[in-house]
Amino acid sequence: MSKSAITRQRIIETAATLFWSDSYHSVSVSEIAAGANVNKATLYQYFSSKQDLAVSVAKQQRAWALDEIFDQSFRDETGSFERLERIYRIVAKNHKSIKRRTGQSRGCPFVNSAMELAVSIPEVRHEIETTLKQFAEYYLKIIEPIARPDSTRTEHHSIAKALVGNMNGAMVASKIEQRPQAILDALPAAVSLLKTVT
Amino acid sequence: MSKSAITRQRIIETAATLFWSDSYHSVSVSEIAAGANVNKATLYQYFSSKQDLAVSVAKQQRAWALDEIFDQSFRDETGSFERLERIYRIVAKNHKSIKRRTGQSRGCPFVNSAMELAVSIPEVRHEIETTLKQFAEYYLKIIEPIARPDSTRTEHHSIAKALVGNMNGAMVASKIEQRPQAILDALPAAVSLLKTVT
Amino acid sequence: MSKSAITRQRIIETAATLFWSDSYHSVSVSEIAAGANVNKATLYQYFSSKQDLAVSVAKQQRAWALDEIFDQSFRDETGSFERLERIYRIVAKNHKSIKRRTGQSRGCPFVNSAMELAVSIPEVRHEIETTLKQFAEYYLKIIEPIARPDSTRTEHHSIAKALVGNMNGAMVASKIEQRPQAILDALPAAVSLLKTVT
């Protein structure tokens, strides 16, 4: 990775962390630059605006989530229910660790950003829509192997979306109640949704 | 209602609308004052700060939601499944109408505010936590009449929370996909969750 | 005293206290009104402006100082040196008591107001100039009985002014060092100044 690319990456990581720790608007460009150890003007050589940076953050976070949550959960040859459970366990573990470290239950970076920025930065909304679609693809791969033979692709899609929704709802609860355990609490509902196609 | 109370109410309503139409940070106090036809200084005689106003908005929105969604859905003597369905229908109808009028699918005001403000205005987070708890109470009243006799209160609570989560997930989807229909799409999952206790 | 006069007096007293406790600009008309238990609009029926109130306060404080400090010190038939000493003792006692009660060494209300307002409210400066002139009159009455026969009225006036200056300097020190004792510390210099005409 070139020095440029490393700097760029550092800025994105810093911004991602700061945005997630509170919100897009509560973090200033100055703070991001300071956190990434770059001059503010330098930051603007990598990103044309704060909004642009937010879009890049959203993209980067998608890559992270796919890698660290979904690919992880699909790594071994295991059954669908186990995969589903793994997803929830990884996420919950992550959030519990953050809570331990920072005292905060931060919720889902995608949901957070989308709720705050959907209107004012449509591109962020679009990126997150794409992200959630990709999450749904993974859920489809969980559903299909165990689906009743007579079940339709449409049904599968609905369940996949319901599973995305279930997770998002859980993340919302986790943030509102400041209780990462809320994520695991939502696992049974996910399981029972999955069962409806079997 | 006294003149004071009317003015105060007008400010809250304006703020609620504006916050919901984009976000807390994207709306300035000046805009709220202008929208409510009061001088900025007048606004500050009713609310000690913008944050304080956000808290009042959160409280007011709770009252509205309970009145217009949950109480509405419980008005007639009907079955649990119908009540559940009504909740989703009222919400979906509302959001579709807003979309028609404004072009926007705004999502849930509680989820929106909570995601943006949970960290920086803890009192808003707290109010919304309370709100969702009260929503869960209504779901409990839907669950209990039809629950298996051997089902426990703990189970009921879990389902109630899952239903709140399902709705919140649906609202998130509705906002991210800009598609109020997402709310109705989530009804089957809600129904199937409810069935798990019957 | 009529009810009106009482209210007016209460406003002046409140304002005097508040101005003295910090400064003219650090106290708002709202605070004064609240402190005096009157509506802000009522306050404006008694005083045409905050500046006008400041002028009235300056006048009132003159009356108090003459009564409680100078007339007190001249009450009994005693010698000049004792009278001089009494002035310093009364003032010091006062300021020590305030310090005990509030933790603050507030300095001289005349010097404070004059330094802050001389430019922007010339009438306040003028009132305070008059006040200090009247103080000098009292010092003259201390000087004359003991002055060398060959000393001139001009000399007496100079000493009187020096005594006023000595007290003001002491009040400044008392405020800057937050130490009311500074007032008594200045007594020897006053005495030695007085001795120069004997």
Next chain:
Amino acid sequence: MSKSAITRQRIIETAATLFWSDSYHSVSVSEIAAGANVNKATLYQYFSSKQDLAVSVAKQQRAWALDEIFDQSFRDETGSFERLERIYRIVAKNHKSIKRRTGQSRGCPFVNSAMELAVSIPEVRHEIETTLKQFAEYYLKIIEPIARPDSTRTEHHSIAKALVGNMNGAMVASKIEQRPQAILDALPAAVSLLKTVT
């Protein structure tokens, strides 16, 4: 001096002049920025707040006073009485010149600021306390060479403080009477105070 340092200095000088010409509260940050030919935001890159600026002004003014008044008066090898006189002459000349130029007798910047800000900006009070202590050191250096051999250090300190007080009282008079001559009027008292230790 770096460009930064020059800008910073320019802001301090402008603020010092403006504060002195009326008062801290009567001057807005906008006016200071305009006077220093910088954007308001630039000012805030050099000073974290208006209060912070006031503290820096107080420090700068100390340096000026020590340089231009006390060090000047001590420059040549002369006697104590001459040095004392020089201090008063320099100050008086200064104030007369300002009065000629601006029509105002502004008084002492330290006393002015202290009286206005002692309560609300304790750090300003502290800086000015330090300043006056350093002035007293100079007076000590005037006292010691001519003090009676049997006089004590404590006495010397008292006289030094009395001289500071005498000057401050003179500055107060100069401002209240709008008459810089009041400064020179106070010289005889200073001299006679000095003589008390000889």
Next chain:
DNA sequence: GATGAATGAGGCTTCATTCAT
């Protein structure tokens, strides 16, 4: 005479962004 309600103007501060080296 008293007061609840309202307000224009302006306060301090911070923002995202750009210039010039």
Next chain:
DNA sequence: CATGAATGAAGCCTCATTCAT
């Protein structure tokens, strides 16, 4: 490519004051 320095615009909030009853 990096950065020290600068900035227009806008943020939230408070002020002294007045209106209308």
